[in-house]
Amino acid sequence: MAYRQVLLGVSGGIAAYKAAELTRRLRAAGAEVRVVMTRAAQAFVAPLTFQALSGNPVRLDLLDPAAEAGMDHIELARWAELVLVAPASADLMARLAAGMADDLLTTLSLATAAPLVLAPAMNQQMWRHPATQANARRLEERGVRLLGPASGEQACGEVGLGRMLEPAAIVEALISAPAAGNLTGKDLGHIAATEIAPATETAPAADDLAISRPTASPLAGRQVLVTAGPTREAIDPVRYIGNRSSGRMGYALAQALVGRGARVLLVSGPTALPAPAGVELVRVESALEMHEAVMGRIAGQDLFVATAAVADYRVADPAPTKIKKGQAELTLRLVRNPDILAAVAALPDGPFTVGFAAETERVEEQALNKLRAKGLDMIAANRVGGPQGGFEREDNALTVIHRDGRVDPLALMPKARLAEALTDLIEEAYAARSATQDS
Numbered sequence: 001m002a003y004r005q006v007l008l009g010v011s012g013g014i015a016a017y018k019a020a021e022l023t024r025r026l027r028a029a030g031a032e033v034r035v036v037m038t039r040a041a042q043a044f045v046a047p048l049t050f051q052a053l054s055g056n057p058v059r060l061d062l063l064d065p066a067a068e069a070g071m072d073h074i075e076l077a078r079w080a081e082l083v084l085v086a087p088a089s090a091d092l093m094a095r096l097a098a099g100m101a102d103d104l105l106t107t108l109s110l111a112t113a114a115p116l117v118l119a120p121a122m123n124q125q126m127w128r129h130p131a132t133q134a135n136a137r138r139l140e141e142r143g144v145r146l147l148g149p150a151s152g153e154q155a156c157g158e159v160g161l162g163r164m165l166e167p168a169a170i171v172e173a174l175i176s177a178p179a180a181g182n183l184t185g186k187d188l189g190h191i192a193a194t195e196i197a198p199a200t201e202t203a204p205a206a207d208d209l210a211i212s213r214p215t216a217s218p219l220a221g222r223q224v225l226v227t228a229g230p231t232r233e234a235i236d237p238v239r240y241i242g243n244r245s246s247g248r249m250g251y252a253l254a255q256a257l258v259g260r261g262a263r264v265l266l267v268s269g270p271t272a273l274p275a276p277a278g279v280e281l282v283r284v285e286s287a288l289e290m291h292e293a294v295m296g297r298i299a300g301q302d303l304f305v306a307t308a309a310v311a312d313y314r315v316a317d318p319a320p321t322k323i324k325k326g327q328a329e330l331t332l333r334l335v336r337n338p339d340i341l342a343a344v345a346a347l348p349d350g351p352f353t354v355g356f357a358a359e360t361e362r363v364e365e366q367a368l369n370k371l372r373a374k375g376l377d378m379i380a381a382n383r384v385g386g387p388q389g390g391f392e393r394e395d396n397a398l399t400v401i402h403r404d405g406r407v408d409p410l411a412l413m414p415k416a417r418l419a420e421a422l423t424d425l426i427e428e429a430y431a432a433r434s435a436t437q438d439s
C-alpha cells in the first residue's frame, strides 16, 4: 500500500465496530495505524480495542496534557501520510465541511497536509438530505475523497445508501490508489455500488442524532428493468460498430433503484463494470439481443429506464469470416435496429417509461421531441461530445423533462449522486401517476 502511516479517525456510529477490522486489515497491508476516536465513537467501541489492534495508544482528546506531552497533535498531523475517517458520520462531515476544529479529529484534519479520505456511514435519509449532500460536494471540491457509502439494508430497518463500505473494500481502494492524492472518490463510486453486505449494521449514531424518517418509497417492491451500456454491431467476427457508453450512468441508476427497495433487472451491453449488488444482470452484446432480452422480460415490470446507448443501425450482412484489407474502399450497408424504448412505451398497460436522450445540440428541444414521439413518462437529457458529462465520464448533468412539460435541471455531479437525484424525481413522478390511476 502507498500509505505507510495511516491516521484512522473513528466517529460515532454503529459502523464504528467495522473500524476494528479496518485497523487489522490496514496493518496487514503494511501500514502503521494510529487511531483517533471522537467522543461519540467511544460509546460504540472501547478505545482499548483499537489500542490492542493498532499496537499504539489511542488518542481521544485535544486537550489531554498527558497525550500531548508525547506526540502532540501537530506532530501527529505531520506524521500521517493518510487521514482516513471510517465511519464518517453526518455530523463529522458537517463539521469538516465547515472547517471546524472543535475536537482532536477535526483539528488534525485541518492541521495535516496528508490526503483526507472519508468512509461515510449514516441513516439513508440523512445521507440523502440536501445538507449532507452539499457537505459531501463541498468536501470533494476541496479534494477530500469519499469512499462509499454503500447501499443496502440498514440497522434502523431502512434500505438505501448509507452503509459504510466493508473494511476489505476500503483497504482495496487504498491499495489500488497509485499514489497519495490520486485516489478519486469518483472511481470509488462503483465500489460503493457493489458493496452490499447481507447483515444490517448502519444505524443513526450518537454523532448523528437526528430524526430518522421512515422511508416508504413508492418504488419499494416494484420491478424495474434498466438498460445500460453500449451495444456492439458486428462487422465481422473480430470487428464491430460501438459507441462510447461506459455503462456508469445505467449501473448507478440500477444501484440507486435497489436502494429504494426496487427489484431491479439490468440488461447491459458490454461494459467493464461489475454487477451492482442486489441487481439481476443480463449481459447482451447487440441491439437485437438487447431488444430480445428486454421484450422477453418486460411483462410484469412496473418501470422501464432506458439508459443504454443502443445503436440505431446494424450492419446488414456481417461477414462470417474476418474481412481482409484487399480493397482500397469498403462499404458497409446499415439497416435500422428496432427502437426498444419506443416498443416498450407502446405496450398496452406498459410500465412507467423513463428514456434518456444523448444530444450534442438543442438538447432540451430534441429530448422533448423524443419524449412526445415515443410517448414516454419522463426523459433525462444529457449533452454528449463536450468536455463535461455524458459518455465515459465520471460526472454528468441531466435535464429531466416530464410528460406535462415540467423541466428539472440536475447539475453536473458524480454519476452515483446524479442517479440518486434522478431516482428522487422518478419516485415522485411514479407516485403521482399511480395516484392518478388509483383515483
Ligand code: PMT
Residues within 6 Å of the ligand: 227, 229, 230, 244, 245, 246, 247, 248, 249, 250, 287, 306, 307, 308, 309, 310, 311, 312, 337, 338, 339, 340, 341, 342, 354, 355, 356, 357, 358, 359, 370, 382, 384, 390, 391, 392, 393, 415
Ligand atoms: O454509459 P455512460 O458512459 O455512463 O454514459 C451515459 C449515457 C450518455 C450513455 C446516458 O446518459 C445516455 O444518454 N443514454 C442514452 C443514449 C442514447 O442512445 O440516446 P438516444 O438519444 O440515441 O436514444 C434515446 C432513447 O432511446 C434512449 O433512452 C435509448 O436507450 C433508447 N433507444 C435508442 C435506440 C434504440 N434502438 N433503442 C432504444 O431503446
